[in-house]
Amino acid sequence: MATLSDVAEEAGVSPTAVSRYLNNRIELPQATRDRIDAAIAKLNYRPNLLAKRLSTGKTEAISLVTPEIANPFFAELAAAVEAAAQQHGYAVYMSSTQGDRAREIDAIQRLQDQHVDGLIMMTNQPDDGTLAGLLDPHHNVVLLDEDIPGVSVPRVFVENEQGAYLATRHLIEAGHRDIAIISGPPRLMSVSERLAGFERAMDEAGLPVRPGWVLLGQYSRDYGRAAAMQLLGSAPRPTAVLACSDYIAIGVLQATRQVGIDVPGELSLVGFDDMPFAELVDPPLTTIRQPIAEMGRMAFERLLAQINKTDAEPLTRLPVSLIIRKSVRKIGAAHS
Incomplete structure (x- = not known):
């Protein structure tokens, strides 16, 4: 397995330069970046994620809690979150809770145990105070689609x-x-x-x-x-x-x-x-x-802001629209 030093030697730069380049902490000339990228590809180099986590303090992963992945609504939301996360180099660990409060608690525990950098929470059951109590100490959380009263984190809802x-x-x-x-x-x-x-x-x-x-x-x-x-x-x-x-x-x-x-x-x-x-x-x-895709993208953006300790809108309300098809009949008129 190729090491960071192997990549540095192949590219003709120092291991420190390669490390800082991979962590987006240095600006290098295009020719140097190209040599490093070529060396990574040639040697099939894969970063040591544990070492990276120790150096940056981040897992580069988030948790997404969804009530039911078999439901097309939640499946589409999850796909939108995953697409946005991938664009920023984040993996998504997904939990389908089936509305089970114990499963929701387990997912929150992963955030408490620092297995992920943040959590996007979707629920389809009213909270009795349990979820609010567990989530309240955490800032790297976004509520999507449904509210959990008593939690001071960004929310992304529709009208x-x-x-x-x-x-x-x-x-x-x-x-x-x-x-x-x-x-x-x-x-x-x-x-x-x-x-x-x-x-x-x-x-x-x-x-x-x-x-x-x-x-x-x-x-x-x-x-x-x-x-x-x-x-x-x-x-x-x-x-x-x-x-x-x-x-x-x-x-x-x-x-x-x-x-x-x-x-x-x-x-x-x-x-x-x-x-x-x-x-x-x-x-x-x-x-x-x-606007399901926009909801998922917005939720991840709000979470990323929380992770990076920048300002995030406390509440985002996205507009909805009426789509007219054939299931409504005008009284006394033809189908419409």
Whole structure:
């Protein structure tokens, strides 16, 4: 295995020059940089990561905690974080917690044990204070997508309230007055904000929010199906549903097919996320698009600033947009 000294001898420079060059601590003439790069390639030199960690105090790795990597939303977020990290020479250690609090705690422990330089935290369950207590002493942390109250670290969220408002306004403008909402766990930030957007649009239109048509459970296909079955069995039943995730919307579509209700002919539907499958389902799903790639990139940039002890924005809110497809019917008009 080639050593740093071997690279230095091949390139005709000192080992110190090679070391400082690899750690971005020296400016060298282009010809010298080219000789060092050529020597590294010829000798297949790989830096001693342990030695580098001891000299720089950094692992050049971060931890990414995601609730469920099988969910396309979290998978796309993780891919965006990994792409941004790779551009800056950072590896990403990923933990898929399945919403298990013990797994979330284990991931935070890796930061405490200095196995990584920082942590991007995503959760899909309300915190009982456990996560906040563990994260609070740490500065190299960014919260992505969902909040954990009581932690003073940078946050990267989307405009949840505005997204639900746009979706509900779209249904109202299509003539719907009997609108239900299906969303995730109570006490979760995104759930509260999306419910607020729904209520704002309904209030502006002078429409009632029926308590039995506000169903909160999980951001999952199974819950979407179960909640939709409940709504479809009610009398009267809604003419439209705002599903606060595309996964919930898929569950709603499963329920409508099971009981023989046509979407959008008998029930209009709007999702939230704009997952890649949203335009492939039948009918193609009208939904709120979240800028997922931008969310992941921004989260890593905020974390890198924390690692490098530079200023990072405490809260970043990214805009969302309404994507109109074929799952909403205008009352008294053709499908739209």
